[in-house]
Amino acid sequence: MxxxxxxxxxxxxxxxDKLDTFKAWAQVDDSTLNGGQKLAVKYFMGxxxxxIFQILFGLLAAAQFIFPGFLYExxxxxxxxxVHINAMILWMLYGFIGCTxxxxxxxxxxxxxxxxxxxxxxxxxxAAITVVVLVYLFIQTGAGNDTTLWLINEGREYIEAPxxxxxxxxxxxxxxxxxxxxTFSKGHWSGIAGVLTLDLVALAGLYLAxxxxxxxxxxxxxxxxxxxHLWVEATWEVLVGVIMAWSLMKILGVRRKIVQTWLYIExxxxxxxxxxxxxxxxxxxxxPEYWLTIGGFFSALEPIPxxxxxxxxxxxxxxxxxxxxNHPAMAWLIAHAFGNFxxxxxxxxxxxxPQINLYTHGTQWSASHGHLAFFGAYATINIAFFxxxxxxxxxNVWMGGGLQNAWRWKWALALxxxxxxxxxxxxxxxxxxxxxxxxxxxxxxxxxxxxxQSHPSFIxxxxxxxxxxxxxxxxxxLLVWDLLTIGQGETRKAEVIPQAG
Amino acid sequence: MSETPQWxxxxxxxxxxxxxxxxxxxxxxxxxxxxLKQTSAGGNRVPAYSVINQNIDxxxxxxxxxxxxxxxxxxxxxxxxxxxxEAEELVTLGxxxxxxxxxxxxxxxxxxxxxYAPDLTKAWLDQGWLTTELRExxxxxxxxxxxxxxxxxxxxxxMPNLGITADEAKGxxxxxxxxxxxxxNGFPYNFTTIEAEDE
Numbered sequence: 136m137x138x139x140x141x142x143x144x145x146x147x148x149x150x151x152d153k154l155d156t157f158k159a160w161a162q163v164d165d166s167t168l169n170g171g172q173k174l175a176v177k178y179f180m181g182x183x184x185x186x187i188f189q190i191l192f193g194l195l196a197a198a199q200f201i202f203p204g205f206l207y208e209x210x211x212x213x214x215x216x217x218v219h220i221n222a223m224i225l226w227m228l229y230g231f232i233g234c235t236x237x238x239x240x241x242x243x244x245x246x247x248x249x250x251x252x253x254x255x256x257x258x259x260x261x262a263a264i265t266v267v268v269l270v271y272l273f274i275q276t277g278a279g280n281d282t283t284l285w286l287i288n289e290g291r292e293y294i295e296a297p298x299x300x301x302x303x304x305x306x307x308x309x310x311x312x313x314x315x316x317x318t319f320s321k322g323h324w325s326g327i328a329g330v331l332t333l334d335l336v337a338l339a340g341l342y343l344a345x346x347x348x349x350x351x352x353x354x355x356x357x358x359x360x361x362x363x364h365l366w367v368e369a370t371w372e373v374l375v376g377v378i379m380a381w382s383l384m385k386i387l388g389v390r391r392k393i394v395q396t397w398l399y400i401e402x403x404x405x406x407x408x409x410x411x412x413x414x415x416x417x418x419x420x421x422x423p424e425y426w427l428t429i430g431g432f433f434s435a436l437e438p439i440p441x442x443x444x445x446x447x448x449x450x451x452x453x454x455x456x457x458x459x460x461n462h463p464a465m466a467w468l469i470a471h472a473f474g475n476f477x478x479x480x481x482x483x484x485x486x487x488x489p490q491i492n493l494y495t496h497g498t499q500w501s502a503s504h505g506h507l508a509f510f511g512a513y514a515t516i517n518i519a520f521f522x523x524x525x526x527x528x529x530x531n532v533w534m535g536g537g538l539q540n541a542w543r544w545k546w547a548l549a550l551x552x553x554x555x556x557x558x559x560x561x562x563x564x565x566x567x568x569x570x571x572x573x574x575x576x577x578x579x580x581x582x583x584x585x586x587x588q589s590h591p592s593f594i595x596x597x598x599x600x601x602x603x604x605x606x607x608x609x610x611x612x613l614l615v616w617d618l619l620t621i622g623q624g625e626t627r628k629a630e631v632i633p634q635a636g
Numbered sequence: 637m638s639e640t641p642q643w644x645x646x647x648x649x650x651x652x653x654x655x656x657x658x659x660x661x662x663x664x665x666x667x668x669x670x671x672l673k674q675t676s677a678g679g680n681r682v683p684a685y686s687v688i689n690q691n692i693d694x695x696x697x698x699x700x701x702x703x704x705x706x707x708x709x710x711x712x713x714x715x716x717x718x719x720x721x722e723a724e725e726l727v728t729l730g731x732x733x734x735x736x737x738x739x740x741x742x743x744x745x746x747x748x749x750x751x752y753a754p755d756l757t758k759a760w761l762d763q764g765w766l767t768t769e770l771r772e773x774x775x776x777x778x779x780x781x782x783x784x785x786x787x788x789x790x791x792x793x794x795m796p797n798l799g800i801t802a803d804e805a806k807g808x809x810x811x812x813x814x815x816x817x818x819x820x821n822g823f824p825y826n827f828t829t830i831e832a833e834d835e
Contacts, residue, residue, distance in 0.1 A: 207794065208783075208797060212741070213752075213796075217738060276736055276799070277736050278733075278801070279732040279735075279737070279800075280732055280736070283735075283736035284732065289735060291740065292750070348732070350677075350685075350724065350727055352818075353675045353682050353746075354672060357672070396649050403656045406653070406657040410661055411660055416748075418821060418823070419747050419820045419823035420747075421746070422674075423674050423675070426671075493822065493825050497747030498751060499751055501751070578824060578825065579824030579825075579826075579827050580754075580762055584753075584755065585788070589789070
């Protein structure tokens, strides 16, 4: 309990009281969590709140494709879309940091070193995000000078956060990194720990590549992709590999040796294809022609590790006849394996070769790929972890077969997956249409662009996207309800899965 | 159970992971140096900022089998000849304005960004500005009051008023003119320029 008192010192009493009231209402019990896990659940709650923001602003932006006058000059598309994608990146980062803190004590065999700083980091990060979002919403843009880039908005997709916030993010990441490394050093290292640590070095280091202003847009986009691509197509993929490896050991009881061997294979395949696969962003930004070959070749290899992950997850589950102690988490892990393969792998591969990318680059094709890939690769595994966390937080309750109100998690799973898949297909149709009408025929002129935007198949695609966006939102609402209630009143304890070898 | 063969062992794959990662990263670093050198402003691929003093077009090159920027004779912007330094300052103001106004979350630049508004890679060369004589003024008017000068092509999707000043608008036009001169390996394909219209 002492860790609990320590961690809440930084909060104002009222905030602490409110949290206690919430915990009592949600029937969760901090005493069942270790120090790292107490911090992890803070991150998970933050992640869910940001997830809600992501979907809300996504719906607003989707509506503006159908009704362009909607919120015009009040909350323009640029603002909604920025909040939509930033909230997404951030909730996934919150989830990953939470997952890491969750498994840290278990994996290292000791208490988290510097937990107080970790908690401070969480509140700093959350306060900074609140300020950044308020500025995005109420100030929106500024004059074309450095003050704007430092205080309001850097205007670079995905990493719009103003420079002061960039520095804050680096500080928070350094605290996080310190805690991870020092904890493993104090306890013991493992294969999972080693991969995790090296991956976090890369993840934090790469962010620095996005913190400079450059007038030469070719150079600017070159470094911008270092951050975006090497995050989402390399270091994040390895990070979820780590989380997946640990989860399979915990909820399926797979042997550590097998899991770690797989993890190394995945790292080799992921970095072997993903690092030079960066070249598929260097086809058309002014960079030399050799990137067409390098980017095309290596990015075509990128699906291979994702196939390996599907095989890994399905094989291990099948071998144990899907016998596990957390059914919703297991279902979301399987959704992750397939979602990652289809969203990141197949959807990425479909338009990654330069011969087709010449026509698909910068169309709704990318949006289609983006929706399925971010959801399939990252949203799913974070949601799986939310279920692992809530199971323990409610006192390690039963979450196997015959769970009360199991329809909720099943329907949340179904609605979220159907919703995102529906949006993906709608955007794909829009992307195909744009590639033909705007790109191949219209030559990407403004006339060509608007001809494609007015085409009946594009308009109906946008309507379907809106519809499936609402399905996704319904799935999210159900997911939140389920997380707040699942396992409440459950008297059975979780099934004990023996850890092999 | 028989012993794990070497090729399936944890230690073997650990070494493979380390070597593959280090090797790939090393290649990336070497290519990065080369790419940055080849694409610094003033080179063949990314022209100097003073290219805004010249005529720029974009045509299909039969020999290379792709569209290529064509840098032509002198054609001043705003009737003024900019030194290299002045040109860089103006393009910098334009670039910062495009970031400060968050252009990229509606438009794409070099094909990257959002898909709610047209690509800006070759916006300087777009036929939508009617004639090369009218172009500069049309662009300035549009940037400073996009609502009144809306060009929605019947979609009713209007650019909002972003409070762009006259100086910033000039900077943005200079930035767009300079960007249209970058050799983008033939992207976008099949783009018919305003110059072609004039001929």
